[in-house]
Amino acid sequence: MTTQLNDRMEPEHVVEIHPDGSVTDGSAGVYAPEVSVDLDDDGQMISLDPSDIQIDSRWSLLTGYSGQYGYSGPIMDPAEFIGGGLERDIRSTPGIYVAVRVIGLRPDGSSDCGDDIVGWAVARRG
Secondary structure, X not given: OOOOHHHHOOOOOOEEEOOOOOEEEOOOOOOOOOEEEEEOOOOOEOOOXXXXXXXXXXXXXXXXXXXXXXXXXXXXOOOOOOOHHHHHHHHOOOEEEEEEEEEEEOXXXXXXXXXXXXXXXXXXXX
């Protein structure tokens, strides 16, 4: 484990974690899921409930790793990173992982991806 996982898991770059904790690029044809939440008219997230996050059903989001006060859901603040307990737990659970941007969808269903990124999360396939 000479390379920090954060350095390997660039946004939208799928990786595979092996039983020994090693990391390789994800399999060809496996792509990062789109992840979104609904925003109100003021651009604020309508809900912090993880079940209200839209994601492809083949993927699930890791929760409980955010250091944000009073929040234990899957959406991480841009200042947070894949290290410490999050890295340890990912490396000890083999599978397919990806760091994803969480996009906010406006009430009309539109999104300005540059302005409406509400955070990021780690998704696991399977």
